[in-house]
Amino acid sequence: MEPGYRGLGRCACCFWLAVAFDVVGLLVLLTGVFVSVFFYDLLIYAGAIVIFLSLIWWVFWYSGNIEVPPAELEDDVGLLKKDKGGLSGAVRRLSSRVSSGIRTSFRRNGAPTRATRTEGSRGGATGAPQVEQVSVSMATMTPQGDTPHYAVSAAAGCDVEMPHTTTESSPT
Known part of the structure; x- marks a missing residue:
């Protein structure tokens, strides 16, 4: 048997935090509006921000008190009925x-x-063609070097040499 929740529902602490943030924010905001201090604008903005932050607690309180019947939850928690027909079953x-x-x-x-x-690791046939991975190593080239450097690619046991190429740029 489920416990009977009265008044504030299951999330009373979120409710009271939301109320506290609203009261403090309103007091700070009204202090900035009606009291003659040189930092009144700071108080107005701070009060508005605290009231805005109270919305977080209001959302927590509201969403914590949403009641969903178990019949509607069965799809979300893995209790899906396989014999469902109609439009939802077709979809x-x-x-x-x-x-x-x-x-x-x-x-x-x-x-x-x-x-x-x-x-593939168990030795079963996957139906997809097996693809070999080819590793390519590349060397960094310096424009001053006179000796050619080669990048070597190992593909299926053969080595392929690539000629030395450099790119020159003009100073700006």
Whole structure:
């Protein structure tokens, strides 16, 4: 049996914090408006900011007291009924088909997914072509160096040499 909440609801502390922020903000704001001090503008702005910050506590209090029947929660907490028909069931089936179609198109195009990586590590057939990774190392070039430097790429066991190229720029 659920406890009966009266008056302020479940989040009474948020309610009282919101009221306190409103009262303090209003007192500071009215002090800045009606008392003759040289920093009246600071008090006006500070009071307005404190009143604005009280909105946070009001939102917490309100959202903490929203009551949702368990029948509406069943979809959100994994208690989905599989025998639901009608429009919501059709939309759910369509959404499932579209998302699985997108997943399989990524697999066909060779994009690695979590499922293909785990299946490939177990030795299972993934249906997607195996793609080798090619590592490329690049050297930094200095314009003063006379000796050519080469970047070497190791692809499938063969080395490919690349000629020395530099880019010159004129001083501005």
